[in-house]
Amino acid sequence: MSEDRRAPESVPADRLLITVAPTGAETAKADCPQLPTTPEELAATAIACREAGAAMIHLHVRDREHKPTLDLPLLREWVAAVRDNTDLVVQLSTGGSVHDPLDKRLQVLDAEPESCSLTMGTTNFGDDVFSNPWPFITELYQLAQERQVVPEFELFDLGQVHALSRLLDKFGLPAGGRVHCDFVMGVPGGMPGTAAALVAGVQTLPDAVTSWSATGIGRTTLAVALASLSMGGHLRVGMEDVLTIKRGVPVENNAQLVTRVAALGELAQRVPMSPDEARAFLAVR
Incomplete structure (x- = not known):
């Protein structure tokens, strides 16, 4: 890890940021009854995932x-x-579903999250289009700066890594001064969920980036997790991204996925961050 991407001195270098994405917008409750889709189910999920090693949701x-x-x-x-x-740490998606209008997505910050996702470009998303035009990206970013909400820059392909450089050059650093991004890999229409693709993405990151994580969708989950750990990156897991624990075996709950990557992290001599460490790491207010 280069000098400008080191963790704050208050966060030991061996710490692993685990983010859990428990629900998503694509899977129907009828198709996956164990998906948390009520506040009560979410609360139980959050408690279990916190105990399993997650620091951000x-x-x-x-x-x-x-x-x-x-x-x-x-x-x-x-x-x-x-x-x-x-x-x-509470991170709200500003992506919503692929059908949500841009103005509604901007209003997500009114719910006062500590962090928000900020996708750096439009992506073919299966048969749909996940729209993130440049004017929307810049408006959302400036709003996050004003509200002191720390963005997680979501990167679905290498062009979006370049767009991140463009954004930071034009509008400066986020609130808190640290830049965290997440490679979302394996989406039909985005970058493949392979070690080679992740290497290419990390090599292209602008110098201002201080930390990064990776997310593998579906069958790419383990390949991406292992590649990220081998490169010193962090991880996002959850039932938003994968619904099987292995081929043909459904995930029982989100904590099961967090537990698995915490165990992988232990093999890589990485210790799950606490939420307070994550706040220092990401410069969350």
Whole structure:
């Protein structure tokens, strides 16, 4: 790890940031009953994942019919469900579902998360299009700076790594001064979930980046996790990204996925960060 990407002195260098993404916006409750889609289920999930080693939780919110929503009162209810029961860092998705309008996605910050996702470009997402035009990216970024919400820059391909350089050059650093990004790999339409693709992405990161994690979608989950650990990166896991623990065996709960990568981290001599360490690491207010 280069000098400018070292962790703050208050966070030991062997720490591993584990983010859990428990729900997502794509999977239907009817197809996966164990998916947490209510505040009560989310609270139980957050507690179990915190105990398993997660430090941050990435939230997509569902309504009373278990459908994806960006309704502000529900966003606040889900944020409160986590904060009332754990000390996890709360990160809200500003992506919503691929069908959500851009103006509603900007309003996510009104729910006052500590962190938010910020995707650095438009991506073919299976049969759909995940729209992130440049004017939206810049407006969301400046709003996050004003609100002192720390963004996690989501990178689906190498062009988005270049876009991150462009954004930082034009608008400066996020609140807190640290730059954390997450490679989302294995999405149909994005970069493949391979070690070679991750190496290419990390080599292309701008010097301002202080930390990075990686997420492997579906069958790429383990390959990406192992590659990230081998390169000193961090991890995001959860039922948003994968629904099987191995071929043909459904995931029972999100904590099962967190437990698995915490064990992989132990083999790599990495210790899961606490939420307070994650706050120092990411410069979260």
